[in-house]
Amino acid sequence: MRKCINILKLIWLTVMLNMLTGCWDIKEIQDMNYITAIGIDQEDGEFVVYTQMMDFTSVAKNETGKAEKPPQVWTSKTRGKTFDMAVNAIYDSAQLRTSWSHISCILISDSVLKSKVLTKLDTIGRYQEIRMTPWVYGTNESIEQLFNVPAFFNLSPLNTLAHEPSEEHKQRSYIVPIRYFDFMALITEPASTVLLPNLSIDKGTWSLNQKENPKLVINGVFAISEVVSKGFFPNDKLAGLRWMETDTKRSPVTITNKNGEYAGLVVLSKPKIRKKLNIVNGMPQFRVNVKLHGNVVEALDDMNKTEMEMKAAARVREEIISTFKNGIASKTDLYSLEHVLFKKDTRLWKKIHQSSLQPMDAGSLESVHVEVHLDHAGMKLLPHHDGPAAPSTRKEAGS
Known part of the structure; x- marks a missing residue:
């Protein structure tokens, strides 16, 4: 008798377990x-x-x-x-x-x-x-x-x-x-x-x-x-926005020779960007430093490595300034430089916003310094000579 009861309990338990494992609302x-x-x-x-x-x-x-x-x-x-x-x-x-x-x-x-x-x-x-x-x-x-x-x-x-x-x-x-x-x-x-x-x-x-x-x-x-x-x-x-983004993986820039003619193309990547804030007469001014690495993908002129680096750095600097001015012309801070002021001097930022002054204008970008280092020239060689790999291009942004 006890054996029959145990068998019935086992059958009942098996039925209940099967019911619990069912997916009733599956789609x-x-x-x-x-x-x-x-x-x-x-x-x-x-x-x-x-x-x-x-x-x-x-x-x-x-x-x-x-x-x-x-x-x-x-x-x-x-x-x-x-x-x-x-x-x-x-x-x-x-x-x-x-x-x-x-x-x-x-x-x-x-x-x-x-x-x-x-x-x-x-x-x-x-x-x-x-x-x-x-x-x-x-x-x-x-x-x-x-x-x-x-x-x-x-x-x-x-x-x-x-x-x-x-x-x-x-x-x-x-x-x-x-x-x-x-x-x-x-x-x-x-x-x-x-x-x-x-x-x-x-x-x-x-x-x-x-x-x-x-x-x-x-x-x-x-x-x-x-x-x-x-x-x-x-x-x-x-054009300059890509050089102010750390997520830039690969972007081309053209270079010209002394006569202003197209001389080649270099691909630059992984910009390292530093933004420095200065307060001049109660208003913010910014200095931007950008360092880039890249390689030569097209060279149509007799230009050595250092010259190509100088030309590329000058072009990048020109694009950064031009894009900043395009934003300012529409009262827009495309590089979010104002956010640097907010983080470093919130009190001054609030004071400027409470006044009738504009926190950003064409003179807010005090200087732009760009360094370009070309790591290789693909399957061909370029002439090299001793000297700084990336000459300074620091100038007044408004010049």
Whole structure:
């Protein structure tokens, strides 16, 4: 009798354990909508939210690594009085449960950037499914068109610049991409200017079977200070910005000969930057020191190593000063030099802001000193001679 009871207990325990290990609310991946990008715009006083969604099978790679057919991409456009109301309008016709945990790109239109940006992004920071790691961009183009720009070789849209800009930046460092958590941290930092990359469409560079094949491109920045955009700066106004970013991995600079003719190209990387603050007559002045290493990739003139270093250093210095002045002309501190004042002399910073004085003007950049060291010249040699590897180029910034 006891043996029968023990057997029955064992059977009952086995049944109960099987019931406990069951996944009652599991969702198959094909039964979910996965949002990969979200765009925020404003029209006629309402929020307009765009989303990008793709077929899950287009993300997985096949044996060749490339798909035979272009991936299918769905985009949505909804409206609402608030950002959250516009987002919730998506559920009306979503058909399936929608997952927001795979977003890797956030696009913000220039009209939204002109107002208090933080209030427009409140929902994103509160909703637990959305991570803090997506790449963030501004744009002055159609968000819907940006979401439909194809990748190369029929690859997933996740292989475009919008979702993975870091690899392109390693090869050509011009504008540093920024993630959402960095963007939110810097936008609330006093005396800082956040440089938000502008995502655009390049329709003239690439073609497929002699037909226009547009691709995404970063062609400038929106300078955001005090949580409001101070304006858009295209790439040609930002030539010196790369030399003031420690994240610069590789960026080219041209050099000219004595006659002003093109003489070669050097690639510079890993800038070491020092910013020194001086207070003159109660106002801040800054001295900037930049040290760069690089190599020669093209030499079309009979120029030795030291001469090339001098020419490259002079060009870098010229670009740094020019970019600073481009920002000041629009009352924008592109290098966030004012933040140095805030950290080192907060009392003076507050005093200047409480007065009618401008903390930054064209004379705030007192001097720029640049050193360039060329480590090698590729598979060819350049003539060398004794002397300093990087002669001083320190001059008055205004000269």
